[in-house]
Amino acid sequence: MKFALLLAVAQIAPLLGQDFLEPLIVTASRSEKPNDETPYSATSFSSEDLSGKSVRTLPDALAYTPGVLVQKTAYGHGSPFIRGFTGRQNLLLVDGVRFNNSTFRGGPVQYWNTVDPLSLDRFELIRSQGSVLYGSDAVGGTLNAFTKYADFQNQPEGEIFLHGSAYYEFRSNGRGSHIGRIESQTGIGGKFGLHLGLSAKEFGDIEDSAIGLMSGTGYQEQSLDARLDYALTPQTALTFVYQNFDQDDISRWHSTTNNPGWMHGSHIAAPGTFIARDIDQERTLSYLRLSHENDTADAFVRRVTATLSYQTSSESEFQIRSASDRRYQAYDVDTLGLDLEFESPLADGSLVYGLDYYRDVVDSVSARDKGIGFVADPASRPLADDSHYDLFGAYAQYILPIGERAEITTGARYTHARAKLGKSFDSTSSTDISVDDSWNDFSASIRATYRLDDEWLAYAGISQAFRAPNLNDLSGNVTSRSGTTALGSLDVEPEEFVTYELGVRKTAETHGFGAAIFYTDVSDVITSVPITSGSTTSVTTNGRDGYIYGIELEGFWRFASDWTFSGFAAWQDGHTQTPAFLGGPENDEYSSRLLPLSGSLALRWDDPNRPFWIEGRIQAAAEADRLSSADRGDTQRIPTNGTPAYATASLRAGYDPTENLRLTAALENLLDDDYRYHGSGQNEPGLNAIFGVKVIF
Numbered sequence: 001m002k003f004a005l006l007l008a009v010a011q012i013a014p015l016l017g018q019d020f021l022e023p024l025i026v027t028a029s030r031s032e033k034p035n036d037e038t039p040y041s042a043t044s045f046s047s048e049d050l051s052g053k054s055v056r057t058l059p060d061a062l063a064y065t066p067g068v069l070v071q072k073t074a075y076g077h078g079s080p081f082i083r084g085f086t087g088r089q090n091l092l093l094v095d096g097v098r099f100n101n102s103t104f105r106g107g108p109v110q111y112w113n114t115v116d117p118l119s120l121d122r123f124e125l126i127r128s129q130g131s132v133l134y135g136s137d138a139v140g141g142t143l144n145a146f147t148k149y150a151d152f153q154n155q156p157e158g159e160i161f162l163h164g165s166a167y168y169e170f171r172s173n174g175r176g177s178h179i180g181r182i183e184s185q186t187g188i189g190g191k192f193g194l195h196l197g198l199s200a201k202e203f204g205d206i207e208d209s210a211i212g213l214m215s216g217t218g219y220q221e222q223s224l225d226a227r228l229d230y231a232l233t234p235q236t237a238l239t240f241v242y243q244n245f246d247q248d249d250i251s252r253w254h255s256t257t258n259n260p261g262w263m264h265g266s267h268i269a270a271p272g273t274f275i276a277r278d279i280d281q282e283r284t285l286s287y288l289r290l291s292h293e294n295d296t297a298d299a300f301v302r303r304v305t306a307t308l309s310y311q312t313s314s315e316s317e318f319q320i321r322s323a324s325d326r327r328y329q330a331y332d333v334d335t336l337g338l339d340l341e342f343e344s345p346l347a348d349g350s351l352v353y354g355l356d357y358y359r360d361v362v363d364s365v366s367a368r369d370k371g372i373g374f375v376a377d378p379a380s381r382p383l384a385d386d387s388h389y390d391l392f393g394a395y396a397q398y399i400l401p402i403g404e405r406a407e408i409t410t411g412a413r414y415t416h417a418r419a420k421l422g423k424s425f426d427s428t429s430s431t432d433i434s435v436d437d438s439w440n441d442f443s444a445s446i447r448a449t450y451r452l453d454d455e456w457l458a459y460a461g462i463s464q465a466f467r468a469p470n471l472n473d474l475s476g477n478v479t480s481r482s483g484t485t486a487l488g489s490l491d492v493e494p495e496e497f498v499t500y501e502l503g504v505r506k507t508a509e510t511h512g513f514g515a516a517i518f519y520t521d522v523s524d525v526i527t528s529v530p531i532t533s534g535s536t537t538s539v540t541t542n543g544r545d546g547y548i549y550g551i552e553l554e555g556f557w558r559f560a561s562d563w564t565f566s567g568f569a570a571w572q573d574g575h576t577q578t579p580a581f582l583g584g585p586e587n588d589e590y591s592s593r594l595l596p597l598s599g600s601l602a603l604r605w606d607d608p609n610r611p612f613w614i615e616g617r618i619q620a621a622a623e624a625d626r627l628s629s630a631d632r633g634d635t636q637r638i639p640t641n642g643t644p645a646y647a648t649a650s651l652r653a654g655y656d657p658t659e660n661l662r663l664t665a666a667l668e669n670l671l672d673d674d675y676r677y678h679g680s681g682q683n684e685p686g687l688n689a690i691f692g693v694k695v696i697f
Contacts, residue, residue, distance in 0.1 A: 027093070027124045027144040029399060029409070030133055030352045031303070031343060036507040039409055039447035039459040041067070041127040041516045041552065047148070050117050052615075052654060054169070054666050054690045056203075058115045058123075058145070064619070066552035066570040067127055068141075069595045071108045072680040073637070075206060075217040076250040077279075079108030081679075083127055083499075083518060084548035084574050084591055085140030089467060093134065093144040095241060097287050097309045100137050101335050102360045102389035102419070102470040105478060106486075106528060106540070107592075108679065112143075114245045114283040114313075116223040118167070118181045118199050121148045128499040128518055130463025131443040132411035135356065135393045139465040139497050139520075147241060149227050150185035150193025157190040165696045173688035174213060175204030192230040199223045208686040210674035216251040216258040217682055239289040245282065252277040254636040254681030255479075262683065264674060267639035275320035277479075283313045287337075302343045302350075309337035317382075319479070324371040329382040329478070331364040349400035360389040362471060378425050378432065384475035385432075386422030391415070391468075397445075409447040409461075416440050417468035417494075424475045424490070435474070439494050441466040458504045465497040473526050473540050481634040485537045486528050492540050496523045506555075513555035522546035522576065528630075530581040539582060546576030548591055562608050569599035573626070580629070590626040593679040596645075597622040611656035620647035624678040637681050646675035648684075664692040 028038040035042055043065050055061045059078030062068045069081040079086045088104035092112055104111065123145040131138050155161045164184030171177035179201045187193035201221050207213040223245040230238045252274075253259055259272035287309035294302055316330035341354035364385040368377040378385075397411030418438040426433045447461030469492045472478075476488040503516035523545055528538040550572035558564045574591035604615040625642030632638070652666040672687040 025124055025126075027126050027142060028129070029397065030096075030341060031350070036457055036505060037407075037449060038126075039407070039449045039461050040129060041501070041503055041514070041518075043125045043127075044122060045124075046122045047120060050120065051664065051692070051694070052613075052652065054652070054664065054668075054692065055117050058112050058117050058120075061117055061123070062125065062143075064568070064600055064617075065125065066554050066568040067550060067572070067595070068125075068570075069593065069598070069678060071593060071677055072682065073108055073110065073254070074250050074252050074279075074681050075203065075214075076219045076221070076247060077108075077110035077113055077252075077681075079110065079112065080141075081108075081593055081595060082125070082141035083520065083550060084572055084594065086593070088137055088470065088472075089139040091134055091136075091138040091142045093142065094243070094285060095147055095287070095289075096144060096339070097285065097307060097311075098134070098337060098356070098358055099311075101311070101313065101333055101358075102391075103313075103315075103331060103333050103362060103383055103472055104137075104470060105472050105476060105480070106526065107480060110250070110279070110281070111283075111313075114247060114281060115145055116199050116221075116225070116245060118179075119148060119197055119223060119225040119243070121146050127516075128463055128501055128520065130445045130497075130499065131415070131441075131465045132395055132397055132413045132445045132463070133352075135395075135413065135415055136391060136417065136467050137465075139467065147225060147227055147243070148183065148195055148197060149229055150187050150195045152187040152189055152191065152193030152229060153231070155187070155189030155193075159189045160186075161189060162186045163697060165694055167692065167694045169690065169692040171203075171688060171690050173204075173685040174206040175218065177201070177203040177218075190231065192228065195225075195227045197223075197225045206682070206685040208674050208683045209672045210264065211260065211262060211683055214253060214258065214682055216256060217253050219248065219250050221245070221247040235294065236290070236292045239287075239291070241285065241287050241289075243283070243285040245284075247281050250279045250281075252279065252681065259636065259682075262639065262676075264639065264644045267641050267644045269637065269639040270635040272636055273321075275322065277317070277319045279315065279317045281313070281315045284311065286310045300344060302345060303341075304343075305339070305341040307337070307339040309335075309339070311335040311337070315382075317479075326369040326374070327366070327377075327380065328368070328374065329364075329366045329380065331362060331381075331383050334361045335359065346398065347400070349398055351396060351398050353396035355392070355394040357393075358391045360387075360471070362387040362389070366477075378423070379427065379430075380477055381423075381425060382476065382478055383471050384421035384424035384435075387424075387471055387475070388418075388420040388422075389471055390418045392417075405451045407449045410445070412442065412444045414440070414442055415466060415468070419469065419471060419474055421471070421475055435490055437469075437474075437490075439468045441468070441494060441496075455508050456504065456506050458502075460502045461500075463499045463501070465499070466494060467526075468494045469526065476540070480528070480538075481630065481637070484633070487537065487539045489540045492526050493524055493542055495525045495542070497521065510558045511556060514553070516552045517550070518552075519549040520547060520574075522548070525576060527576070527578055529579050529584075533581050533584065535581065541579065541582065543579070544577035544586060546574065546591065548572060548574030550595070562606050564604045564606075565602070566604070567599065567601040569597070570595060571597045576628075578628075587629060589628050590631075592628045592630055594624065594626050596624040596626075596643075596678065612654070614651070614653040617650050617652070618647060619650075621645060621678070631679075634679075637679055643676060643678040646673060648673050648675065660696045662694040662696065664690075664694075666690040
């Protein structure tokens, strides 16, 4: 009933967006450009947006973005589905440095949760960008997360500065949660700036009105971030960044006996069977960047940036399937990266070009205890041990204005990927074998904008995306969905995508509107299918053709100086052709975890006389009953007949009693509704009170 009411309101009221100011977007073109001039569907979030929404994880920050479904395998593991794609088919960047590596699994993965949203100054999401600018994986979306910095260039020239903040947040649901953050910035104005930040989070077990306390959903995490910016000259800057993130004891709650199952009308989800299934992950990022700008009129190279990066990541999973079956898997990845980027004027336009190279070095181990103690088990290593993966790309993109109203953006990229598996277990010979393979690709895009008048802009484009098989595709051995064993295959080939998009946006002082439709053609998508009919072991293979299309609407209306109405709506459909099992007949079925009709409406009041605001929001989704065969088999996460429809309400407020004190409060899930996001492993928390205080010094 509540969902039907929301849809009725949505049909009467204009569907309104969230971004009321026009930020500069960098990710869409690798150079600053106003959002209302980009030929893409783009969304920008600032750190103030994140704090106002009490964002818990990076994927959670995308929950109010049209075209995005935030799936949560566990409370500490979330994976956004962007225009129907998730995991390794979306690309994450940190300050433009490639975050994705060759170990990423298919389907929803947890890696985006290792970026602390409290460490970010802002981030940008470009939907359906394609592979030209940033390479493999950029299919559904490219998200660029920009780290906080000391902003020394806007401090008084030559003067020492020191400032910072301390933040604490409490969440009441379940056994309570505590979040703490302290950060400081110092330096000399115009010379250098140093930023240091430290976050510590302890999340308690959550509960909802149907299941009650979901024991084991709580977890802990810590993160450290540091950034030094130094001006060598007024035009040349040196940047060094270091991040360390550690997340402990994330329970895949849906797999365990802590999960009693869930019944919501005719929708029934199965209980878990494992005694325990816990995951730890740790990540570090270090990079050194030299950037130079030449603003002289006849400069051949207007801007050059060189970045050398080094990343480490480690993941370990411990399973107790029964008293006589305990399993341990772990792997470590070291990633060395080099990015060179140039921008030059060319004719009447601008040319951005460069190259990038990333090399992964992977070590992998596994052990199993069948009742007599742990022994090494090479057959169940999560990835081929002693492996390397190289990814090289060279690209160019040209932006050409056509008259005063139009602009064309064209680009192309060459990609070379190579995988060398040092120790890949061969089940036929029961020995390790070594495998070496490589792939090449050319991707292109063409985009155009046309300004109808001072407020209206139309845009259209065609973008190719490419993803070469990675180490997990070739040699993975992991537990997926509801206890299925997912194996890699040495026979898979690259997957390719072409997205066609048409959009329009209006930007005015008191109102704005955006609409986009897209269609993505899918070829040779790498998917996992059962080895035989009814088998609980699956293997990667190339599916056949498929497609996903959808529509996205968003906008806002400031109908009074202190009142703003905003919202969005989105819907998607898609089909893929996938073998029922290896060598079996083709199934033409829905794409997995399709976004149902979803939307949100918000009403915000800003006190014109005091730094106080309050916002009420309704968020809703229709029943997600368009299921693939894999969805129907994922019984612990996706109930029979699909995921039920829901509508939830929340209330948020903020108040700054002084310049040095900021207070925030929220009541989430006001009616204590029982619901979960489609494809998730647990229900969302019931009624939840959130209180935050930030002291600025």
